[in-house]
Amino acid sequence: MRNTAFLAAGLLTLALAACGSSEPAPVVEQIVIRAPGEPAAAPDAPAEAAGVIDKVAFGEEAFAQCSGCHNADPGGPHQAGPNLHGVFGQPAGSKEGYPYSDALASSDITWDFASLDRFLSNPAAYVEGTSMVAGAVRDAEERAAIAAYLASTSEGS
Amino acid sequence: MNDLTPEKKRSGLAKWSRRGFIGAGVLAGGGLLIGIGVRSGNPIGALAPKVASGEGEQLVNSWVKIDTDNVITAIVPHCEMGQGAHSVLAQMLADELDADWSQVRVQQAPTDGSYIVTDTARAFVAPFTMNAADWIEPTWDGLFTQIGLMADALITGGSSSIRTTGQYQMRVAGAAARKMLVGAAADEWGVPASEIETKDSTLIHAASGKSATYAEFATAAADQPMDQTPTLKTADQYTLIGKSKARKDIPGKVNGTAKFGIDAAPEGVEFSYSATVRPPVPGTSVASMDASRAKDMAGVLQILNMGDFVAVVADSYWQAQQALNRVDVTWTKSESPIKTTADQYAAYTSAMDEAGADGGEEAATKGNFGEAFAGAATTLEAEYKVPYLAHAPMEPINCTAMVADGKCDVWTSTQVPLRVRTELNAALGIDKENITVHHPYLGGSFGRRLEGVYTVMAARIAQATGYPIKAIWSREEDTQKALYRPAEISRFKAGLDESGTLVAYDNIFTQRNDPAEASVPGIYSIPNTRVRTAEAPLHLPFAAWRSVDHSQHGFFIESFIDEAAHAAGADPYEYRLAMLKDAPRQSAVLKKVAEISDWGAPLAEGRAKGIAIVESFGSIVAQVIEVDMSSGKPKLENVWAVCDAGYVVNPDGFKNQIEGGIVFGLTAAMYGELDLVDGGVKQSNFHDYKMLRMDETPGIMVEIINSGDVPIGGAGEPGLPPAAPALANAIFAATGKRLRELPIAKQFA
Numbered sequence: 001m002r003n004t005a006f007l008a009a010g011l012l013t014l015a016l017a018a019c020g021s022s023e024p025a026p027v028v029e030q031i032v033i034r035a036p037g038e039p040a041a042a043p044d045a046p047a048e049a050a051g052v053i054d055k056v057a058f059g060e061e062a063f064a065q066c067s068g069c070h071n072a073d074p075g076g077p078h079q080a081g082p083n084l085h086g087v088f089g090q091p092a093g094s095k096e097g098y099p100y101s102d103a104l105a106s107s108d109i110t111w112d113f114a115s116l117d118r119f120l121s122n123p124a125a126y127v128e129g130t131s132m133v134a135g136a137v138r139d140a141e142e143r144a145a146i147a148a149y150l151a152s153t154s155e156g157s
Numbered sequence: 158m159n160d161l162t163p164e165k166k167r168s169g170l171a172k173w174s175r176r177g178f179i180g181a182g183v184l185a186g187g188g189l190l191i192g193i194g195v196r197s198g199n200p201i202g203a204l205a206p207k208v209a210s211g212e213g214e215q216l217v218n219s220w221v222k223i224d225t226d227n228v229i230t231a232i233v234p235h236c237e238m239g240q241g242a243h244s245v246l247a248q249m250l251a252d253e254l255d256a257d258w259s260q261v262r263v264q265q266a267p268t269d270g271s272y273i274v275t276d277t278a279r280a281f282v283a284p285f286t287m288n289a290a291d292w293i294e295p296t297w298d299g300l301f302t303q304i305g306l307m308a309d310a311l312i313t314g315g316s317s318s319i320r321t322t323g324q325y326q327m328r329v330a331g332a333a334a335r336k337m338l339v340g341a342a343a344d345e346w347g348v349p350a351s352e353i354e355t356k357d358s359t360l361i362h363a364a365s366g367k368s369a370t371y372a373e374f375a376t377a378a379a380d381q382p383m384d385q386t387p388t389l390k391t392a393d394q395y396t397l398i399g400k401s402k403a404r405k406d407i408p409g410k411v412n413g414t415a416k417f418g419i420d421a422a423p424e425g426v427e428f429s430y431s432a433t434v435r436p437p438v439p440g441t442s443v444a445s446m447d448a449s450r451a452k453d454m455a456g457v458l459q460i461l462n463m464g465d466f467v468a469v470v471a472d473s474y475w476q477a478q479q480a481l482n483r484v485d486v487t488w489t490k491s492e493s494p495i496k497t498t499a500d501q502y503a504a505y506t507s508a509m510d511e512a513g514a515d516g517g518e519e520a521a522t523k524g525n526f527g528e529a530f531a532g533a534a535t536t537l538e539a540e541y542k543v544p545y546l547a548h549a550p551m552e553p554i555n556c557t558a559m560v561a562d563g564k565c566d567v568w569t570s571t572q573v574p575l576r577v578r579t580e581l582n583a584a585l586g587i588d589k590e591n592i593t594v595h596h597p598y599l600g601g602s603f604g605r606r607l608e609g610v611y612t613v614m615a616a617r618i619a620q621a622t623g624y625p626i627k628a629i630w631s632r633e634e635d636t637q638k639a640l641y642r643p644a645e646i647s648r649f650k651a652g653l654d655e656s657g658t659l660v661a662y663d664n665i666f667t668q669r670n671d672p673a674e675a676s677v678p679g680i681y682s683i684p685n686t687r688v689r690t691a692e693a694p695l696h697l698p699f700a701a702w703r704s705v706d707h708s709q710h711g712f713f714i715e716s717f718i719d720e721a722a723h724a725a726g727a728d729p730y731e732y733r734l735a736m737l738k739d740a741p742r743q744s745a746v747l748k749k750v751a752e753i754s755d756w757g758a759p760l761a762e763g764r765a766k767g768i769a770i771v772e773s774f775g776s777i778v779a780q781v782i783e784v785d786m787s788s789g790k791p792k793l794e795n796v797w798a799v800c801d802a803g804y805v806v807n808p809d810g811f812k813n814q815i816e817g818g819i820v821f822g823l824t825a826a827m828y829g830e831l832d833l834v835d836g837g838v839k840q841s842n843f844h845d846y847k848m849l850r851m852d853e854t855p856g857i858m859v860e861i862i863n864s865g866d867v868p869i870g871g872a873g874e875p876g877l878p879p880a881a882p883a884l885a886n887a888i889f890a891a892t893g894k895r896l897r898e899l900p901i902a903k904q905f906a
Contacts, residue, residue, distance in 0.1 A: 028462040031460040
């Protein structure tokens, strides 16, 4: 009977797994950047070393932490949070088609470096009743960079 | 196989007598330790080399520990994945022991050597007088599968913890411990053991006014003779069993101190993280890897082509995953002719076409279908279809692994710690004695964590790189590269006589896994029944998914029975009831659900109710679902469920499980669907693999019937199978549209 055959095959696999090769499978290719116990190499960041940091690029990288709920792509969709392309310089709660909290929609905030810094450091403290209940950015430099990145998306738009 | 009643099949197992042993020892520092388990001589013994290869090794499943501070610890072999088994197992032990529940603790049994080698216990071997557990019924095939799995696993699955370990081990351990404590006190006090009463972890001799805590006699009790088959309490003697005692794992889960596999932070271990990507199509492997865009990224430590997957090890999970996203991998080509969902269904269809009207393997036969069908007054045929499903447990798949000095330690969420150990042994070439599987709480599982692949991947990375690592699968990997509830097509033919009675029933489908009786409409008295299977290839690997084959056949059978009722012009409830005239427990459950759901009462426009009954994992569950179709889309209003599991040990916990099964079943019924595209899974995350949300969840009322006097049934799975058919039948009642395919929501989009 078919089912018996199926089971026999299943158990055979089990048996093979149990008594099979005791040699570990070979690794096909292993790229070692740092082996255990090795100290981390000195940061290889020429731009930083030269004291020049591309703030917008850093901000775009830091924005990754926001990307669970937001994107800043031109014409990008609203997700759990609104699309943020071009919001810098605009009144809060003004993106079409996103159901903002009343608190944010009725606020008289315009997004600039100062307001974004306050909001991102603790959204609910700045706008009581906002539906942005997570995603505070603790690091001030990151907040500034994210604001710079958002500002870059407003340029020319 | 020509008898369809589950009860009959059970009795065929009587010769599988259960052998076990209990042994006792003294704890370091005083106190009593009792272990109970199974060993050579019981059916599992045939497969013992896989679990206990050394001389004198035994598989000890459960322990009870009585400390000198009068704290009693139940050491339980099953994992806690939200189902509440830990606490309820302790409840069963504590009842037989007459323990003070407030001083009872639960501890996860470890899988290390001392647990398997029972040198702390003086071993005894004696046949248990109790019957083999009924959960491994009812066919030889089912039995063999379950034993095969169990042999290599402290398995938690099959809705089995309470009805096997609880009934046959925890209670026995508790009763044996109590008897030894009483014996020790009787010797010391010079009074007959029969005059000593026990209550709240205290020994009392009323006549002499003597009393003592268990702790005072714990050490002396270890020298008492041990009763291998102690008398267990009867239902009227229970003090904890049958009561909704609060679960001991809940406070930690509420205050955040509970540790899950993904929280593993072993002391003194500085671990890195890994992210991995497996081939998109089963049976393929890595053809080439180009890591040039990834190797200079921040935090990256190593990048590996492991042949069957690619891994990045980094300082953090985020860095590992980001770098992995930039590794360009090409995969070998799949040989499978199945590339799309349509291909999979076509493979099923052609296998069934080939089997024809009478071919295929017979799974169960009663009477003569051909004759009865030819002589039927009315005939009907229908074809049903369900898709592949993923488990989608909330806690991501993870394993923390450390391989050093010829030893391997893993910390992981698993339902099968011993199987994990065996797979690690085979993959790493490290002896089992040097492998330790630590297994904290699971954040959901539903069958997902019955395999060890992810632990082996983690350990291989740790072994190759020398880094202890915490391996975490992305949600996308888990949705697309796991094991799956198979898609299935099921074809039915039925014949009704002049009165509308179902007299001929034929069913053919392709995937028969487990439990073997899931496809058999055994609860109904249908005189001529034939169930057949046609062999067809399954593209994605098979997984047990909550309620396993019942998840498909519950929907198929109970929808088709509804079609028969409609063809007969009968009320779906009355029609089923008439077919349950020889099944008193089942018909009592059905009557009760009709009663509490007010079946037959007039409803508002657009609303209707559907009914279904499925017996699975030893429990009979009937459900009525009320749906509101007035908007044109199904709105789930209410579910009434009645369950007979023989005797429910913790009613609140049992109801939780039934409710969970219903929500899980309704999620699958409404939304659950994985499509194949280019041989891989299309869906990737919760946005396209939707769960039923809180605002869509109906009111749920669960009632329990304790019919007693039967082997007790399971809780984790039996709530699921009736949900989909009850919903589909309700939608039919409201709209006249018969749903022969899941999921439902998109059919009303």
